[in-house]
Amino acid sequence: MAKMMDRRSMLTATAAAGVALASDDALAQPGRSTAPREIYELRTYRLVNGPMRERLDTYLRDAFIPAARRAGCGPVGVFTITIGAGSPGLHVLIAHPSIGDFVALPGKLAADPAYGRASAPFVGATPGDPPYAALDVKLMQAFPHFPRVEAGGGPNGRIFELRTYHSHGQKAGATKIDMFDTGGEIALFRRVGLTPVFFAQDLTGARLPSLTYMLTFADMAARERAWRTFGSDPAWKRLITTPGLTDPEITTGIDNSILAPTSYSQI
Structure with missing residues (x-):
């Protein structure tokens, strides 16, 4: 049996063989x-x-959002969960310029008088009337070739899809990231109407290694058309049958949810 190629060699080979997804x-x-x-x-x-x-x-x-923007963070997206685990609940996506900005944000909020006044009813909630049932936080780092969030077309009349891909080990997870980041999969997404908002490697989480990304669509019908076009694309079919890049080799599961932006979401 031929020696297994490393992930970058596999991606280079697929491009040379005409499997590349984009120019x-x-x-x-x-x-x-x-x-x-x-x-x-x-x-x-x-x-x-x-x-x-x-x-x-x-x-x-x-x-929170006005103070976070004053602190240099954002945009901030706020989404309800339409389809998927966690309803009723809200996803809040905060873009930080760096990990240092993430660490510094609580201190900046504490030093912001306007935030202190506006947040008092929420942060002062009592145990008998808590502000939420639970709070989960996940940190991610943007892909090298997709380094910043793309806010998309705004909250009105749009839906969003949040997807997380899990892998069995670090090499498999890195290979899946490379398929998106340098292998042309993101370019194919754009071509077929899968409009990206962000792509990121998960830094924290319960089932690492994993990556997470968000897409936006005009409506559910547009989403269904785009995914159908993507699934039937010849370049995509060739790529996922390439040895070393198939789903059974590098992906162990996918979490997926459909979201709706709130009226005040900045994404």
Whole structure:
């Protein structure tokens, strides 16, 4: 049996064999590869039916998002969970310029008088009337060739899809990242209508290694058309049958949810 190629050799070989998903110009994405890579904080607020949602909306809209932007973070996306685990709840996606900015944000909020006043009803909630049922936080780092979030077309009349791909080990996870970041898969996404918002490697989480990305669509019908076109694309079919790049070799599972932006979401 031939020796297994490393992940970059596999991607190079597929391109040389005509399996590449996009032209060299499309893959190069001038100016992107040297840009600083954002850190994404994904907060998942678990709620129960009742007043929690209204109070959280008020806090995020009037206190947290304005203060986070003053602190140099953002954009901040806020999404309800339409299809998937965690409803009722909210996903809050915060773009940080660096890990240092993530670490510094709590201190900047504490020193912001306007934030202190606006956040008082939320942060002062009592144990008998808590602000949320639970809070999960995941940190991610943007891909080298997709270093910043793309805010998309705005919150009105759009849906979003949040997907996480899990792998069995570090080499497999890195190979899957390379398929997206340098192998042309993102360029193919754009071509078929799978409009990306961000692509990132997960730094924390329960089932590492993994990567997470977000897409946006005009509506569910547009989503279905785009995924159908993607699945039938000849280049994609060739790529996923390439030895070393098949799903059974590098992907152990996918988490998926459909989200709706709130009226005050910046993404």
